[in-house]
Amino acid sequence: MAKHKTPMLDQLESGPWPSFVSDLKELAEHRAKTASKIDYQIPVEVVEDVLGLMELTYKHGRTHWKHGGIVGVFGYGGGVIGRYCDMPEEFPGVAHFHTMRVSQPGGKFYTSKYLLELCDLWDLRGSGITNMHGSTGDIVFLGTTTPQLEEIFFELTHKMNQDLGGSGSNLRTPSDCIGTARCEFSCYDTQALCFTLTNDYQDELHRPAFPYKFKFKFDGCPNCCVASIARSDMSFIGTWRDDIRIDQEAVQGYIGGEFAPNGGAHKDRDWGKFDIKKEVIDLCPTECMWMEGKKLKIDSKECNRCMHCINVMPRALRIGQDTGLSILVGAKAPILDGAQMGSLLVPFVKVEEPYDEIKEVIEKIWDWWMEEGKNRERLGELIKRQGFQKILEVTGITPDARHVKEPRSNPYIFWKEEEVEGGWTRDVNEFRKYHRR
Secondary structure, X not given: OOOOOOHHHHHOOOOOOOXXXXXXXXXXXXXXXXXXXXXXXXXXXXXXXXXXXXXXXXXXXXXXXXXXXXXXXXXXXXXXXXXXXXXXXXXXXXXXXXXXXXXXXXXXXXXXXXXXXXXXXXXXXXXXXXXXXXXXXOEEEEOOOOOHHHHHHHHHHHHOOOOEOOOOOOEOOOEEOOHHHOOOOOOOOHHHHHHHHHHHOHHHHHOOOOOOOEOEEEEOOOOOOOOHHHHOOEEEEEEEOOOOEEOXXXXXXXXXXXXXXXXXXXXXXXXXXXXXXXXXXXXXXXXXXXXXXXXXXXXOOOOOOOOHHHHHOOOXXXXXOOEEEEEEEOOEOOOOOOOEOOEEEEEEEOOOOOOHHHHHHHHHHHHHHHHXXXXXXXXXXXXXHHOHHHHHHHHOOOOOHHHOOOOOOOXXXXXXXXXXOOOOOOOHHHHHHHHHO
């Protein structure tokens, strides 16, 4: 019989979708049945008390988790998030309920052996509740007690060769897509770059010294499978400088119905035969595509690498061969100043070991942000406060037309008087007024 009555949570099991409530109830029952056989290192009733506390939270309309102090493992400032219940007498199983972030493997490639080891460790020394994965990408262990933190950390690092992820005002666990390991669209080896920067910036990952959190994300192409453009302070998005490669025979194969568009993802098409004009050409955001007779033409100078045409006709269109990445900065979720998407900083850089060009940009930005950033101010908020011109100055990057999001309405670049070439006929101040209108 359940320890706590949970009528509100029970309603969450009534819908058509799988419910986390059902999963938690099943786990609570399993722990109760196996308590005599397994030497659980935290209270057996931990999951039942999670359910009871959650029911109370719904009933009262406020959280019953409190911040009761900082906990961690020896030598690390991040990786553990302290959680305490504000009703420990009524819910002793969750008096402590700390979260541990575990660094995810590159591209999230796992072996079944590794996953079993993780689950066995967490069943024994934690609640058994996991999140695969957190928004940053980490494997998340939800719920353990303070005495178990060092025990779990020892087993992870010494027996599984596995590190904790980031938490707090530091570099968060870098996250990447599968990249060239499995994806034909990938423009660079995301896992190699992610692995190198993770190892090179261990101090920044484990010993918080930043004004606030800082996230790297690595997308192999503009499809942005890890959403780097929306969720990372610094996103590395694969791109190319030359032309999209076109196989004209394959284009005709799509037009004639020989090949299914979108890789066959829409098998039950209810809008008729594939129409290249309606489904590809007319949907090009820069209108850089057209048909000349039976040949598809692309004006590469106008292409903004949106990937739509390549996704629809992958046999006919391929990414270019002169590949690299773009660096965007300043994305974040809506915490202090609203959500922001990344702004283009470096239009193109080749991705070549030891990645010195990339590291130079990173470290110049960190120096500026640590000097000028306010407490709990993300990089994007600092850029918004001091201006994009400032980040160009501190990184030494030459202003580029591609830095301007909306010409005339919000240009980032303003000329300084000392930068104006001799013989300039328009008054500098008038020039600035004109661009600020």
